[in-house]
Amino acid sequence: MRAWALAAVVVNALITVTGAAVRVTGSGLGCPTWPRCTPDSFVPARHEDIPMVNTLIEFGNRLLTFLVLAVAAACVIAALRLVPRRRSLVRLAWLQPIGCAVQGLWGGLVVKTALNPVTVSVHFLLSVGMIAAAWMLYARASEGDGPARAVVRRDIRRLGHVLVGAALALVVAGVVVTGTGPHSGDVIATRFAFDIETVARLHADVAYVVVGLTFALLFALRVTGAPRPARRAALALLGVELSQGLIGYVQYFLAVPAALVLLHVLGATLVWIATLRVVTSLRVRDPLPSPIAPVPAKQAV
16 A cells, blocks of 8 residues: 555656656647547647647656556555555545546646646646645555654644645745746747746745745754654755755756756655655554454353
8 A cells, every 4th residue: 555655656746747848848739639639639640830749748748647547546446455444545545546537637628728827837736736645645554543643742743734834835836936937838828927036036935934944843853852754854855945946046047947947846846745754754643442352251161
């Protein structure tokens, strides 16, 4: 169960990066129709005014959806085969195929709206939600079903929850920057009507807040003698954030080259996963107590 849940985290992160590759290569409408790739074919076919390489890139991203769906189905099967069956894991596992279906339909809307930045942004945020669901499935698969029990002080755990909210705000701010800047996915795609420097600075400000909260959490975990897994998770998150910040500044000063955009999208997913890892390391769930079987009375001799 844990292996398939971790695979779901990986493939959902992977499809966010390939989706960014579709955008930065101008292949967003390489398949101009949905669910067909072209009006007359479900598979790549030559179409007027669309280079074949763009069609192949977009179609490749669509094919990756089937890999995500296959892993999602494996998560459900693994959860159903557990003995004893755990309803909490079954419910979390079902979020994966349901999310795939929603993403597939929404992807069609993205094509129908000619890569409107709102629909494209929601498309990315749905993947962020699926990553969160997959990570929770992974974390819960190694725990019991008892009530959550904090391994740190209550105020530290609250700080962890605030950090998750700030990290999500950072992702949303990054999505707005992406929808405002270059690399729209196609020449006919529209952009958000924001000033790119303003939204980029706002994104950087939120990033400073996230890094500050992470440092505060790491400091609190160390001075209170928190368990080592929690401290390691917070330190890893800080390292990912600093690396992501470096990539962000370099790509800004180099006029947002396509290769660094892909690295930045990968970094965003890693920041999100590392944040989820931190917050789940701040609590444990014990197994539910098993019912005590009655002791049979001794037979008379």
